[in-house]
Amino acid sequence: MKVMAQIAMVMNLDKCIGCHTCSVTCKQAWTNREGTEYMWFNNVETRPGVGYPRRWEDQVENKGGWVHKANGKLVPRQGGRLKGLANIFANPNLPEMSDYYEPWTYEYEKLLSAPKDSSALPVARPKSQMTGEHINAPEWGPNWDDDLGGSLETMQDDPVIAASGAEVKAQIENAFMFYLPRICEHCLNPTCVSVCPSGAMYKRSEDGIVLVDEDKCRGWRMCVSGCPYKKVYFNHTTGKAEKCTLCYPRLEIGEPTVCSETCVGRLRYLGVLLYDADRVGEAAATERDEDLYEAQRQILLDPRDPEVIEGALAEGVPRSYIEAAQESPIYKLIHEYQVALPLHPEYRTLPMVWYVPPLSPIVDEVTASGNDGEDGKILLTAISRMRIPLEYLASLLAGGNLAVTEKTLRRLAAMRSYMRDIHLGGEGNEEIAAAVGMTGEEIEAMYRLLAIAKYEDRYVIPNAHPEIERSLDDFRCSLDGTGGVGMGGPGFSGNKVMVELLPRRPGGTSV
Known part of the structure; x- marks a missing residue:
């Protein structure tokens, strides 16, 4: 018997009101940077619905998690080491950007710089934060199913309904819904760690938190496809994988995660x-x-x-x-x-x-x-x-x-x-x-x-211990902003180069 410790979380779905405060505060704390616009380490889904990214539970398509073979062994659903090496430069098992959404902003400067005597009403057109190009009206987003908003169009695509065979009535007077907050599961048997070719994904021995070593990550994105919960993301600016850290700097001083602290x-x-x-x-x-x-x-x-x-x-x-x-x-x-x-x-x-x-x-x-x-x-x-x-x-x-x-x-x-x-x-x-x-x-x-x-x-959280040695280098932030260590370093040419490195499916959009 080898006894190890794991910091874990339980969420009481009977008390979730779907306010998304946890998502917003997590976004502000962890993914409020260039290249992370589409990332939501914490998101709240309405069930029934297809989730975020779209149909993440469909492992026939996404190839996440493990498969139990007839001989009793487990292998990653996306294949073993040889198959992973064969696809290392063109991973075919990735969600498309349309399965997430293309994050956008608005041309606010057009409103500020419009002449006062102009006869035309100034308009702030939507602009992609990925490519900088103008986009049409959005057709998908991380909360498209919120409060059954998209249920009539998407309910039949919910993989859980298909797997369970449950009868779900679409009429609003007979419908049901509940909220499902999701973060990285920090699994005991994480597929993302097993399929990472560079060894950048690892599970901390002292508390079981799954993290990414940004210095080792080479952007192969095997971890993205290997995670069945689709909670590993690819930063298109740095070319690195990123994911929920369970707010480990807070846990180490005995404080709960940001999403827990701010949960209404x-x-x-x-x-x-x-x-x-x-x-x-x-x-x-x-x-x-x-x-x-x-x-x-x-x-x-x-x-x-x-x-x-x-x-x-x-x-x-x-x-x-x-x-x-x-x-x-x-x-x-x-x-x-x-x-x-x-x-x-x-x-x-x-x-x-x-x-x-x-x-x-x-x-x-x-x-x-x-x-x-x-x-x-x-x-x-x-x-x-x-x-x-x-x-x-x-x-x-x-x-x-x-x-x-x-x-x-x-x-x-x-x-x-x-x-x-x-x-x-x-x-x-x-x-x-x-x-x-x-x-x-x-x-x-x-x-x-x-x-x-x-x-x-x-929240019963122990403080970190001095016997768990860390050097000063371990506390530096490799995601410290544009031009910093985590953003490509001096002379890095920006996100447009990385967008070109994103894989494309036949007839599909880049990831």
């Missing part, structure tokens, strides 16, 4: 998990997609187990990390309460950003039928008939495992019903808790964490 709904949780690194390959190679959730959950170790503590110390895990793992809200939500699920475990990357599925529409549905939407017995029996199809959530968050998804939703429904009794002056019905395999005390503890947790309960 307080739906994000950060904490440390201890896991058995020797079993990562075994878990990822689990034969059936439906069993991957449980396989991943089983490699997470009990941070209070004396044997685990001894193993962690032997592997150099700081004691503060162990103590943080013992108080981790992530471990409680995933392992103790079992209400958090991984995003698309069937990609076999063992993602470390998990989600508490949404439940809200079921209460409205039950109430509309003339019944008490908060009654425990009625609520638990109505789970399978909830407005959001159970098959859809299972295909999105549990590898298609309906039983695991229903169990999670039943626990959330039981919490709602149990706490309603208490808030109305009752003592809490233990039968409701027992019906989902929990006690009333556990239900109340889960409620405190999910509904009313304080700042220090949601």
